[in-house]
Amino acid sequence: MENAKGYTLGEMGPLAKWDGKKFSRESLALASAEISFNRFPAGQTAPFVHDHKRHEEVYVVLAGGGHFSLDGELLPVKEGSVLRVAPGVKRAWKAGGEGITFLCFQAEGDLSKGDGIRLPEIQVDWQGK
Ligand code: ZN
Numbered sequence: 799m800e801n802a803k804g805y806t807l808g809e810m811g812p813l814a815k816w817d818g819k820k821f822s823r824e825s826l827a828l829a830s831a832e833i834s835f836n837r838f839p840a841g842q843t844a845p846f847v848h849d850h851k852r853h854e855e856v857y858v859v860l861a862g863g864g865h866f867s868l869d870g871e872l873l874p875v876k877e878g879s880v881l882r883v884a885p886g887v888k889r890a891w892k893a894g895g896e897g898i899t900f901l902c903f904q905a906e907g908d909l910s911k912g913d914g915i916r917l918p919e920i921q922v923d924w925q926g927k
Pocket residue numbers: 848849850855904914
C-alpha cells in the first residue's frame with residue numbers, strides 16, 4: 799500500500815514468471831490508471847473481445863509477438879511495438895509462435911467503477927494467424 803511519502807513500490811518478478819495476466823491497480827493503490835502484466839504462450843488468444851467506454855489503452859510488447867484484432871482488423875505486433883487503442887475500439891489479441899509478453903496501461907476516468915465491456919458475442923476470425 800501507499801506509504802506516507804505518497805509512493806508505492808510493487809514487484810512483479812522476472813518477465814519469465816509472469817504467467818497469464820496480473821493487474822496492479824490494487825497492489826499499487828492506483829487511483830486513475832491500471833497496468834497489467836501479461837505473458838502468454840504461442841497461439842493463446844484473449845479470452846474475450848473487449849472495449850472501453852472512457853479509457854484509452856497502451857500496449858507495450860516486451861517479447862515475442864502476435865496479432866491484435868482492432869474492430870476486426872488484424873494488426874501484427876512484435877517486440878518493441880507500442881499500440882494505443884482508443885475507447886470504442888473492439889479489441890482482442892492472439893500470441894504468435896514465440897508467445898507474447900506485454901504491458902497494458904489504461905487511464906482516464908474512475909477505474910474503481912469498472913470500465914471494461916466484455917463482448918462474448920464477437921468472435922475474431924484469426925485467419926490462420
Ligand atoms: Zn482493456
